[in-house]
Amino acid sequence: MESNIRFIQGNEAIVEGAIYAGVQFYAGYPITPSTEMAEILSEKLPRIGGTFIQMEDEISSMCAIIGASLTGLKVMTATSGPGFSLMQEAIGYAVMAEVPSVVVNVQRGGPSTGLPTSVAQGDVMQARWGIHGDHSIIALTASSLKDAFLMTVEAFNLAETFRTPVILLFDEVVAHMREKVEIPQPGEIEVVGRLHTSVPEGTDYHPYLTREDGRLPMSDFGGVHRYNVTGLVHNMWGFPSTDPKVSYDLLHHLVDKLENRADNIANYKEYFIEDADIVLISYGSSARSALQMVEERRKRGIKVGLLELQTLWPFPAKTVREKCEGCSHVLVVEMNMGQICQEVKKAVSRPEKVYLANRFDGIFISHTDILRTLNMIQGKGV
């Protein structure tokens, strides 16, 4: 087979991943630093028979992809901080109505309009808790363009498997850098399709009746089953209900379907963890600097390792605890004021051994920034 090696930008790698996963519908609104995805898809989607629409804002973009998903299509939108804030209302709807959808948020400096062209990882908690009410959500990230491609395919797969919105939480550095990417051949990576109900026409179909394996088969709008979709608490028919038991069961279902599988569905990479005395935990572009520092220190015989998280939510607490069990210190590297650091402290058995190396000033965190904190931990001063 002919190899397909390309030298592309991060946003283009995400688009390639989406196309590989079978995206058929995109609705979006221009915003830096994610706009290239809309531009590329506006050119590519019509050629493959897909649909690209530019909406009047991010609110309607998220709403439109949910509507299109219910007609049986694989859908996505892409945005950055301010647009992600506007999408929260409809992301909550997709959680409640269990509509597969993929939302890319290329993080930039915030809050508010913040730093539109600078890097940050400040939306980690917004991805988790941006919508109101108890819920769970999946958020994935990556540090290289190859992984950005793979995580995008994974996002579509998880969205279909769990009937949920999936957030792709990239950052400006990953979205805008250029790197060599080998696009896999068709069939090389698993692509999960829409699970359709086997209930025949004329027989009652319950859109919210969970199968034994926990999955909920769907039926496309325009097909032979007619049912109701609502953002209200609903029963197995999709009809609104205020019955406390219906409410209790639905919330448990929405949370448990993801949280109970957190460590099974977690994607992560590890470097030199086995004998590490100090474990760095990082994700996204920060993990590149963390890895550089780890490799340099290893050359000097210092036992440091790196756990690179690719699944941020649901947080893989058990995995983090196990990987950090034998080390004396944990150093979380991220470009915010400690959003994942707090999760790590909750996960490990000794939270007092967790330190933070960070930047949140729009400048990419370097290996020397991280080294400064490492030296401090080792009592070498700064």
Added chain:
Amino acid sequence: MSAKDYLRQSFFPHMWCPGCGHGIVMGNMLRAIEGLGLEKNEVVVVSGIGCSSRMPGYLDFHTMHTLHGRALAFAMGVKMGRPELTVIVPMGDGDAAAIGGNHFIHAARRNIDLTAIIMNNRIYGMTGGQFSPMTPFGEMGTTAPYGSIDHAFDLVELAKGAGASFVARTTAYHVKEMTDIISKAITHKGFSMVEVMSQCPTYYGRKNKLGSAVDMLKRFKDDTAPIGSKKKEQYPDMIERGIFKEEDAPEYSASYQALVERQQS
């Protein structure tokens, strides 16, 4: 088939107050669908939030009850996903003209083939009677205890100005006219806006001392006149009813399909 065959009767009773106009609109919408001979599986009804937006749950079509103001944005995704389906969007006046105002003008501008039926009762009913963008200047609401100082939209002018290719107004009193207009709106290829003046005796009527539901319906008869009628000529303050605009214009989903065909050929 009769209109009631399109109902999900197991989900009744409905939640509308006695005397509410929305049930009349639902009945006439179903008569229009029946008259057009549409199959249940060909119709999608998408709504937002509010009293009128509870309608889809009672209907045996593909139905979606979404977010306040966002029904047209969801409907846009449905229509672009499956352009062959008939997509109807029942809305309230607060839903369509306040929180959803932006989606409304942009759906109209694109001229996408959706039928927006705006039940205008001039009040937020579900939250208990606050003034809406359709409450006339000086009228009362629970958040306008001294009379509203806001000015109301003219939905017909708004829809025309935004680019809708089918624009009409009728009332809950004029049931045959309503069925006929909704039928034409559904058939029309492009964005159709039908404003139906609907009565809310519970809040708008009570707050503004308009009497019973019957009294309010009688006002729709007395205070409105067909477009260009003698009655309108004689009494220029009458609210006009009828089809204000019906024109052929490029429809959005068809334009997109043509674009795809050009790129693939």
